[in-house]
Amino acid sequence: MTDLPLLTDALLTLENRIATLTLNRHDLRNALTGTQLIDDIIATAEWVNRCDDVSVLVLTGAGSAFSAGGNIHDMANRGGDFAGDVAECAERYRRGIQRIPLALQAVEVPIIAAINGAAIGAGFDLANMADIRIASSKAKFGETFLNLGIIPGDGGAWLMQRLIGYQRAFELTLTGRVIDAAEAKELGIVMTVTAPEDLLPEVQQLALQIASQPPKATRLTKRLMKMAQKMELKEFLDLSACFQGMCHNEPEHLTAVNQMIAGMEQR
Numbered sequence: 001m002t003d004l005p006l007l008t009d010a011l012l013t014l015e016n017r018i019a020t021l022t023l024n025r026h027d028l029r030n031a032l033t034g035t036q037l038i039d040d041i042i043a044t045a046e047w048v049n050r051c052d053d054v055s056v057l058v059l060t061g062a063g064s065a066f067s068a069g070g071n072i073h074d075m076a077n078r079g080g081d082f083a084g085d086v087a088e089c090a091e092r093y094r095r096g097i098q099r100i101p102l103a104l105q106a107v108e109v110p111i112i113a114a115i116n117g118a119a120i121g122a123g124f125d126l127a128n129m130a131d132i133r134i135a136s137s138k139a140k141f142g143e144t145f146l147n148l149g150i151i152p153g154d155g156g157a158w159l160m161q162r163l164i165g166y167q168r169a170f171e172l173t174l175t176g177r178v179i180d181a182a183e184a185k186e187l188g189i190v191m192t193v194t195a196p197e198d199l200l201p202e203v204q205q206l207a208l209q210i211a212s213q214p215p216k217a218t219r220l221t222k223r224l225m226k227m228a229q230k231m232e233l234k235e236f237l238d239l240s241a242c243f244q245g246m247c248h249n250e251p252e253h254l255t256a257v258n259q260m261i262a263g264m265e266q267r
Contacts, residue, residue: 002053005043008036011062012044017055017211018204019048026063032122033081034071038096041126045103055211055218057107058203059130060114066139069121070097075148093153097122101155104129105226108219110210114203115139115190120178121148125156128163128189131222132206135181135190136199142178143169162229164188214252 004012011022021044023030023037032038048054061067074080081092104111113130118140127133127141143160145152152173161169164187172179181193194202210218220243228236247253 002051005047007040007043010037010040010044014051014054016208017053017215018058018207019044019051019054019056020058020060023059023061023067026061026065028071029065029068029118030061030063030123031068031071032097032100032126033069034074037067038100042099042103045107049106049108052215055109055213055215056207057109057111058114058207059111059126060200060203061116063117064138065117065123066113066115066119067123067126068118069123069125069144072148075150097154100126101129101159108222110218110222112203112207114199115141115181116196116199118142120144121152122154122156125152125154125159128156128159133190134192134194134199134203134206135184136196137181137193138196139181139184139190139193140178141181141184141189142176143173144176144178146174147176214250214256216250216252217247220247 002014004014009023009025011024013020013022021041023040025031025035025037028035030037044057048057070082071080075082081096082089084092110132111130113127113133115127115133115135117136117138119127120140120142121144124141124143143152143156145156151157157169157173160173163169168187179187181190184190185193192202224240224243227239231239
């Protein structure tokens with residue numbers, strides 16, 4: 001059995017090549033600040049990249065919320081991650097919550113967010129760091145920073161406009177309004193909306209389908225799709241050729257080809 005990292009405020013399981021990280025501070029609605037969840041997410045992201053037994057990472061929350069984002073009581077008291085003068089506060093962001101988008105951007109396997117409840121502020125942005133989002137019908141979403149007189153300091157203004165376009169991201173960010181799962185699907189924020197009891201089974205079914213693919217080619221494919229967002233076509237094709245050469249020389253390629261040929265011969 002692969003050794004799992006020791007986490008404080010989250011639960012981590014590994015089964016059928018699927019790692020499931022459950023934010024487990026439901027007493028604070030899984031707030032990312034004022035808990036150890038930032039460190040737990042970072043530790044999990046780094047472990048996933050080291051662990052060849054993982055093909056998919058699922059993110060979800062325990063209790064009624066996916067994540068409420070920042071701890072507003074700490075904000076009110078100017079404590080915790082929000083203490084200090086301008087320079088001190090900025091450094092806390094860099095050493096704190098801003099590590100999450102950098103770590104999740106670097107995760108080599110597909111990430112699926114199973115959004116069980118409210119995803120607010122930085123919790124909304126956390127969901128948007130996943131490759132695929134599936135939501136319970138009870139889920140709510142809000143880029144609510146401006147309602148508190150602050151900006152999306154965790155990268156949300158970068159993330160959302162790349163997901164749904166500038167105009168829609170601008171409206172949600174500047175109004176700070178909270179939307180339900182149905183509107184999130186209409187806007188393209190989530191791919192699917194399920195009944196609450198069907199959320200994890202549906203996510204697991206999708207994760208199993210992805211996890212059944214050849215693992216090394218899966219990681220290279222995700223890397224390729226990420227690189228496609230910022231490369232010109234000619235350079236991208238050169239990279240694709242190199243990655244393809246790597247795939248053709250992996251044993252998993254020949255195994256997959258032989259399995260397909262055997263299946264065709266049985267028809």
